Amino acid sequence: MKDFVILDNGIIKIKVLHPNNSKYYRARFNHSGFIYDVWYKGVKFSEYERSQPNFPTTEGSGLCCQYDFFKREKRPEKGEEILRPGIGVSVFDPEVRSEAHTAFNTEFSFTENSVTFVTETPNVGGYAYKEIREIKLINGEIEEKVTLKNIGDKKIISKEYCHNFLSLGGKDISPDYAMKVYCIENPEGFCDNDMYFENGIFTFKDYPSKSYYFKTTATKESALAWEMYDKKSSARCYEKIDFTPSNLAVWGDHYVMCCEVFVPIELEVNEECSWTRTWGFAI
Numbered sequence: 003m004k005d006f007v008i009l010d011n012g013i014i015k016i017k018v019l020h021p022n023n024s025k026y027y028r029a030r031f032n033h034s035g036f037i038y039d040v041w042y043k044g045v046k047f048s049e050y051e052r053s054q055p056n057f058p059t060t061e062g063s064g065l066c067c068q069y070d071f072f073k074r075e076k077r078p079e080k081g082e083e084i085l086r087p088g089i090g091v092s093v094f095d096p097e098v099r100s101e102a103h104t105a106f107n108t109e110f111s112f113t114e115n116s117v118t119f120v121t122e123t124p125n126v127g128g129y130a131y132k133e134i135r136e137i138k139l140i141n142g143e144i145e146e147k148v149t150l151k152n153i154g155d156k157k158i159i160s161k162e163y164c165h166n167f168l169s170l171g172g173k174d175i176s177p178d179y180a181m182k183v184y185c186i187e188n189p190e191g192f193c194d195n196d197m198y199f200e201n202g203i204f205t206f207k208d209y210p211s212k213s214y215y216f217k218t219t220a221t222k223e224s225a226l227a228w229e230m231y232d233k234k235s236s237a238r239c240y241e242k243i244d245f246t247p248s249n250l251a252v253w254g255d256h257y258v259m260c261c262e263v264f265v266p267i268e269l270e271v272n273e274e275c276s277w278t279r280t281w282g283f284a285i
Contacts, residue, residue: 006038007112011139014283015041016064018117018137021108025061029101030068031165032088034108034119035135035146037065040168042142042283047239049167049258065144065281066165072129073159085126087160088133115139122153130154131269143282150267151274158269161248164279166260170230170237171285175259180205181230183261185247187220197252205233210256217251221263228261242280 005023009016017039019025026033040048051062069087078084078094086092090103108121116138123130134149152158170179181204192199196207197214204216223246231238241263248266252259265277 007110007117009112009115009117009137009139011115011141013043013142014139014144016137016139016144018112021110021119021121022105025063026089026105029086029089029092029103030060031062031066032068032135033090033105034088034110034121034133035067035117035137035148037137037144037146038063040064040144040281040283043285045171045237045285047168047171047283049169049172051167052255052257062165063167065146066167067146067162068165070161078127083126085123085129087131091124091126125154128154128156129158131158142284143280145278145280147276147278149274149276150269152269152271155271157271158267160267161264162267162277163251163262163264164241165262166241166281167258168230168239168260169258170232170235170239173232173237174209175206175254175256176209177206178233179230179259180233181228181252181259181261183228183250183252184224185221185227185243185263186218186250187222189216189218189220192216197254204252204259210254213253213255215251215253217249219249221247221250227263230259230261237285239281239283242282244278 005020007018019036021033048064051059082094084094090105092103106121110119119135122132130153132151136147138145195214196210227241227243229240245265247263249264251262
């Protein structure tokens with residue numbers, strides 16, 4: 003049996019990993035809804051995370067989401083079981099960087115153009131949740147809707163964001179790349195390793211020689227979160243959102259440029275919330 007699902011509507015084709023795929027050997031990305039590969043009209047936009055000096059790969063690729071740890075009143079004790087949202091249950095040890103965990107049980111079902119993941123976690127230290135994550139292909143876009151319910155005994159405070167391991171049809175990051183981020187206040191004058199911000203656009207002075215990073219909490223509401231495009235062609239991709247981000251980051255290296263928009267999560271016991279991200283492409 004294959005450990006992934008292929009959705010294909012003739013315009014967009016995506017590979018979505020099963021929750022028990024071997025690519026989850028590191029405890030980082032949500033086991034539900036990991037879109038490992040993306041093709042638009044036959045052109046591949048997804049990239050694979052590459053190892054960098056002193057920074058081994060965590061098998062990131064395509065569109066992969068991640069939760070922050072749930073905010074706690076105090077640090078867990080050594081040997082205490084903790085809930086790692088999106089991943090599973092692990093044993094806390096401040097002296098060992100351990101990726102060992104027991105993955106959550108997740109049910110999933112799919113059609114030709116959609117896949118749905120349902121996860122209901124155990125109660126660990128008072129924290130538990132139910133997540134429904136549905137991915138649909140709608141014409142030339144990918145829509146991902148998440149519904150999260152607090153079924154534990156304690157308030158949930160967290161954030162969720164998507165790592166966009168994307169390029170414009172495989173083209174290396176260069177001065178031809180530009181990214182307009184619509185949901186931030188103006189960081190005019192920012193510059194980091196050839197990436198700089200000017201006239202509302204992140205772009206490059208030269209091919210980046212190492213990784214680059216920008217982050218901010220100065221966000222604002224915008225249905226179109228960001229758009230990345232090629233100055234010399236029609237290639238582009240974008241993300242639309244239905245929430246106001248709590249913060250965001252723009253980062254990357256020579257092979258990928260990414261904008262992460264964080265959805266704030268604050269749920270009392272028995273409360274639920276939902277949010278939607280939509281990605282589109284052109285070539």
